[in-house]
Amino acid sequence: MNYSETLDYLFTRLPMFQRTGPAAYKNTLANTLLLDEYYAHPHRMFKTIHVAGTNGKGSVSHMLASVLQAAGYKTGLYTSPHLKDFRERIRIDGKMMGEKDVVAWVENYRTNNELWKIEPSFFELTVAMAFDYFAQQKVDVAVIEVGLGGRLDSTNIITPEVGIITNIGLDHTNLLGETLELIAREKAGIIKQNVPVVIGETQEATKAVFLRKAQEVNAPIYFADQEYKVAYATRGIDGLQNVQVDKNGEPFYRDMKLDLLGFYQHKNLPTVLKATELLNAQGFKIDEPNLRTGLQQVREKTGLQGRWQVIGANPMVVCDTGHNLDGIKEVVEQINSTPHKNLHFVFGTVGDKNPDKVLALLPKNASYYFVKANIERALDAEALKQHAADFGLVGDAYRSVNEGFEKAKVNAGENDLVFVGGSTFVVAEIL
Known part of the structure; x- marks a missing residue:
């Protein structure tokens, strides 16, 4: 197959949520675990950061990837959906997976699947592709965005350095539950034993859900907006957002520039700052100049599009x-x-x-x-x-x-x- 034929196979032969909606959703990790076993558990070959939430998880994922790249880490980034090209989903240091790499991987899978006889969804197969590609390319760390929910999402086989849940809103209620509490329970499924988790926005309807889950698995839990706040922001003559950030009520970051122009990034930024702080506590080396550079060059370093x-x-x-x-x-x-x-x-x-x-x-x-x-x-x-x-x-x-x-x-x-x-x-x- 050439690249076009490969995409046709992925988009039309496999159940795809982007195309058909809930009919493509699978409420089991069975296929994901089989694929992971057949590819020799590639996700264990690199460190990960796991990002879930209703809104903001894409922006937070790209911001963190940009900061890690600025700090010199070879950084994988898995996100969904794509806007223009399937390969946007799988990037290393901002560069999309090569067309030839996609073709070769899918051909290899189809050959092997004559024996395996798995019937994965589009998303299940794409996750396997991303993890295997990141392992082959020997990334230092990969930022992994949850597709839908958390507990049963195909990405939820990783044990990350830090887990992140940006916020909870009423979306995909037919699959995740009709209330914020029910949706939060699904998202809380990414909270792992002894792994610190950052909650981006404190919401009264969901706070207890996250605290309870974190206690069950002994996971340190942090509510980013209780520590970091964007005090104010302006649009500079350079076209960037210029934000002032307080920590625990005191001035902390002054004149921090963002190339993402949405006001809603003021909610995402505290999440990124707290996650970066926790990564440093676990042995990463991300200094303030890295942080500032990464946040100022998110679009350039990661290719993020479609956010204001x-x-x-x-x-x-x-x-x-x-x-x-x-x-x-x-x-x-x-x-x-x-x-x-x-x-x-x-x-x-x-x-x-x-x-x-x-x-x-x-x-x-x-x-x-x-x-x-x-x-x-x-x-x-x-x-x-x-x-x-x-x-x-x-x-x-x-x-x-x-x-x-x-x-x-x-x-x-x-x-x-x-x-x-x-x-x-x-x-x-x-x-």
């Missing part, structure tokens, strides 16, 4: 992959804080989630361009338009994401704001 990413000017064009209730809430807050005359909102979502709570949050004083991403799960644009009208959101439906996006740019004046979001898949298409 400015992709055009006059009019300003921004995209963001925030898609659940909490994510959209943060996005709307930043839209409201961004100077503009008129708002043009290119919006699409998936059909296997109830969009009502998200639609209720969206600004009513905007022109909407309702779109359907090119995946099976996407909600029909005309159906979305009609549903959105119940919430006072007015606009037109378009046959494709790009058609809606182009129309928004044509209609927008130079002092307007064009925002693209609602779904990772919508953002992927305009990038």
Whole structure:
């Protein structure tokens, strides 16, 4: 197979959550454990950091990877989903796994599987690929982002140096539970025996869940936002965020620069700072210049995209992959804080989630361009338009994401704001 044929095999022959949703989810680690055994337990060949949570886990994973790279560590990074290229999921020092490497790995798997007879999901196989590739390439450490949940996620066979749970929100409730407490129990499944864990945001509904689990397994637990806080932030003339961080109520980091421009990064930064502190306590050597460099160059060092990413000017064009209730809430807050005359909102979502709570949050004083991403799960644009009208959101439906996006740019004046979001898949298409 060539690379295109290999991707076709991965995307169409294997159950894939990104494409089909809950039908691809497997609530067992059986296949993951078999694959891990057949590949000789590659995850034991390097150190890991495990990152779970409802929102922010992608940003936190990329920020930590960038800081580790700045400190001189050969750093693997496993994240999901991808936006443009499958290989975004598996990176070493910011460089995607090579096309030839992907082809060779899948061909080897298919040959071996004639004997093994495993029927993995797309995600299960991708995790095995990442762990094996990181072992082959002899990384020093890998930052591993949880796919969905935690307890039964395919990544949850690792014993990390530090575990991280960014926050808990109501997402994937049909799989993880209908309440914050139930979802927290699933996410808490990544907390391991004697392994320190960082909780990014203290939430009354979930705090006791994490404390109880940590006590059960004797894991030191830290609530990052109880120690570190972003006191204030400004946008510098260099285009970066300039943040001031307090620790335990006292000034600690001054003039720290972030190349990630989302206001919600103020919630993620304390998590990264506490995790870095714990890594140093366990023998890593990450000094303050490494930390500052890594945080200032996240996009350059890791290739992160789609987080309040400015992709055009006059009019300003921004995209963001925030898609659940909490994510959209943060996005709307930043839209409201961004100077503009008129708002043009290119919006699409998936059909296997109830969009009502998200639609209720969206600004009513905007022109909407309702779109359907090119995946099976996407909600029909005309159906979305009609549903959105119940919430006072007015606009037109378009046959494709790009058609809606182009129309928004044509209609927008130079002092307007064009925002693209609602779904990772919508953002992927305009990038």
